[in-house]
Each structure stands twice: as C-alpha cells, then as structure tokens.
Amino acid sequence: MKPLEPLLARARAVARLFRLGCDVEAAGVMVELFESVQARVDTAPGAFQQDWARLLGAMLACQEAQDWLGLADYLEYELVDWLQEGFAD
Known part of the structure; x- marks a missing residue:
C-alpha cells in the first residue's frame, strides 16, 4: 500500500460521515x-x-456555514485530488 492511501481513505470516510449527517463524529x-x-x-x-x-x-x-454536503465534496474530491497531485509517490 502506498503511504498516501490511508490519508486518502480517511478523507473519503470523513466525507461519507458528513453525507450521512453524522456531523459531530465527522468533525472530530x-x-x-x-x-x-x-x-x-x-x-x-x-x-x-x-x-x-x-x-x-x-x-x-x-x-462554519454548516454546509455538510459542500464540505463532503471538498474532502472527497478537492482534498483527495490535491493530495494525489502534490504528494505523488
């Protein structure tokens, strides 16, 4: 497994929590x-x-705006893409 994969998986998992409405758990x-x-x-x-x-x-x-779906999109797409581009192994 590549060193970046656990980080990417965690970003996707947090996004999933926000999409499911588990904002308190996801925030932690x-x-x-x-x-x-x-x-x-x-x-x-x-x-x-x-x-x-x-x-x-x-x-x-x-x-801050409690835009959980917007935040989930940033986590799942923008952050993941940015990490993959910047820390390509």
Missing part, C-alpha cells in the same frame, strides 16, 4: 485528518502551503 475525525495533512504540508514548498491554506479556508467556511 476531520480534525485528526487535517493534523495529518498539516504534518505533510509543513515540509512542502511555500506555494503548496498556500494551496493548503486556501483549501483549508474553503473547508472551514463550509463547516
């Missing part, structure tokens, strides 16, 4: 997911860190 798992992503981003180039800040801001805006 999302924090852990974001910590794992941040650990990778900390060693990435500056432009990549800026992309992460933009993406994180968009996801947190969805969370």
